[in-house]
Amino acid sequence: xxxxxxxxxxxxxxxxxxxxxxxxxxxxxxxxxxxxxxxxxxxxxxxxxxxxxxxxxxxxxxxxxxxxxxxxxxxxxxxxxxxxxxxxxxxxxxxxxxxxxxxxxxxxxxxxxxxxxxxxxxxxxxxxxxxxxxxxxxxxxxxxxxxxxxxxxxxxxxxxxxxxxxxxxxxxxxxxxxxxxxxxxxxxxxxxxxxxxxxxxxxxxxxxxxxxxxxxxxxxxxxxxxxxxxxxxxxxxxxxxxxxxxxxxxxxxxxxxxxxxxxxxxxxxxxxxxxxxxxxxxxxxxxxxx
Numbered sequence: 001x002x003x004x005x006x007x008x009x010x011x012x013x014x015x016x017x018x019x020x021x022x023x024x025x026x027x028x029x030x031x032x033x034x035x036x037x038x039x040x041x042x043x044x045x046x047x048x049x050x051x052x053x054x055x056x057x058x059x060x061x062x063x064x065x066x067x068x069x070x071x072x073x074x075x076x077x078x079x080x081x082x083x084x085x086x087x088x089x090x091x092x093x094x095x096x097x098x099x100x101x102x103x104x105x106x107x108x109x110x111x112x113x114x115x116x117x118x119x120x121x122x123x124x125x126x127x128x129x130x131x132x133x134x135x136x137x138x139x140x141x142x143x144x145x146x147x148x149x150x151x152x153x154x155x156x157x158x159x160x161x162x163x164x165x166x167x168x169x170x171x172x173x174x175x176x177x178x179x180x181x182x183x184x185x186x187x188x189x190x191x192x193x194x195x196x197x198x199x200x201x202x203x204x205x206x207x208x209x210x211x212x213x214x215x216x217x218x219x220x221x222x223x224x225x226x227x228x229x230x231x232x233x234x235x236x237x238x239x240x241x242x243x244x245x246x247x248x249x250x251x252x253x254x255x256x257x258x259x260x261x262x263x264x265x266x267x268x269x270x271x272x273x274x275x276x277x278x279x280x281x282x283x284x285x286x287x288x289x290x
Contacts (some may be wrong), residue, residue: 006067008145009063009066009067011145012063012145012147012150013060013063013064015138015141015150016056016059016060016063016150016153017056017060019056019134019137019138019153020053020056020057020060022130022134023049023050023052023053023056023134023157024049024050024053025130026046026049026127026130026131027046027047027049027050027052027053028046029046029123029126029127030042030043030045030046030049030123030124030127031043031046031047031050032046033119033120033123034046036115037114037115037116037117037120038112038113038114038115039114039115039116039120039171039174039182040103040104040107040112040114040182040183040186041166041167041170041171041181041182041183041185041186041189042114042120042123042124042167042171043103043186044100044103044104044167044185044186044189044190045124045160045163045164045167045189047096047099047100047193048096048160048163048189048192048193049127049131049160050096051089051092051093051096051193051196052153052157052160054089054092055086055089055153056153058085058086058088058089059082059153061081061085062081062082062083062085062086063082065078065081065082065085066078066079066080066081066082076246076282077244077281079240079241079243079244080207080208080241080244082241083204083207083208083241084204084208086200086203086204087200087201087204089200090197090198090200090201090204091197093193093194093196093197093200094194094197096190096193097190097191097193097194097197098190100186100187100189100190100193101187101190103183103186104183104184104186104187104190105183105187106183107182107183107186108180108183108184111179111180111183113179114174114179114182116171116174116175120171121168121171124164124167124168124171125168127164128161128164128165128168131157131160131161131164132161134154134157135154135157135158135161136154138150138151138153138154138157139151139154142154163189163192166185166188166189167185167189170182170185207240207241210239210240211239212237212238212239213238213239213240213241213242213245213279214238214245214247214277217236217238219277220233220236220238220247220249220273220277221233221236223269223272223273223276223277224249224251224269224272224273226272227265227268227269227272228265229253229254229257229261229265230251230252230253230265230269231251231252231253231254231290232251232252232290233249233250233251233252234249234250234252235248235249235250235286236248236249237249240281241279242279243279244279244281245277245279245280245281246280246281246282246283246284247273247280247282247283247284248283248284248285248286249283249284249285249286250285250286250288251265251266251269251285251286251287251288252288252289252290253265253287253288253289253290254289254290255289255290262287265287266285266287269283269285270283270285
């Protein structure tokens with residue numbers, strides 16, 4: 001049974017809310033125990049998890065705005081709000097990154113020996129297990145619901161898992177007598193966060209600056225030329241998000257063709273492209289005499 005578009009978005013919202021709760025529970029646990037034991041790398045990993053929660057909030061805001069129908073002020077819809085709000089999380093990540101680098105450098109010049117015990121390892125292993133479950137669940141639901149937000153967010157959580165693994169290794173090395181690794185790993189985690197911020201800005205700017213979404217335009221040409229009555233196809237432009245692609249192109253037909261038939265060809269081109277290329281929302285066809 002096919003569900004409505006609003007019901008589809010509501011499912012995604014519920015998943016994001018549950019994941020937000022889990023992410024912030026994980027973040028709070030790591031930050032709190034990291035501060036209590038003076039373990040900078042664990043605290044840094046906690047802030048990394050906190051950023052995951054912030055991305056969930058951005059996703060919720062983006063979904064709420066993007067799910068609104070087109071109106072007079074937004075004839076192309078609201079989906080770019082999701083992309084716009086993703087820049088907010090990039091800004092938060094940069095702030096967290098700078099603070100962690102500052103803390104790491106300060107610890108290098110003024111070392112603090114962390115208090116590592118069995119609970120430290122338990123905290124990291126339990127939170128790591130939660131992240132693994134979250135990542136698998138979110139990725140699975142993202143594929144089922146065909147949600148780019150859920151799939152991409154699950155990839156973000158995967159990066160958090162790798163960071164947590166590095167913290168566990170650091171805890172082992174500190175226990176073996178190498179506390180200097182704590183601030184070093186803190187700085188490394190900060191760089192990972194900076195990389196995530198750069199990736200978000202890079203992807204968002206591509207959408208907001210109307211970078212071509214479909215690079216291989218030959219795919220579009222082959223589809224258009226398969227339509228009877230079309231002689232050539234050129235001046236192809238694409239823009240938008242991967243799940244909201246806008247295409248405009250020029251086609252040449254017989255100059256003596258009746259306008260009714262030309263209109264039917266134009267409609268057929270639009271429907272065939274939408275059927276064969278996922279994510280296409282609109283196709284504008286400019287008819288020209290051959």
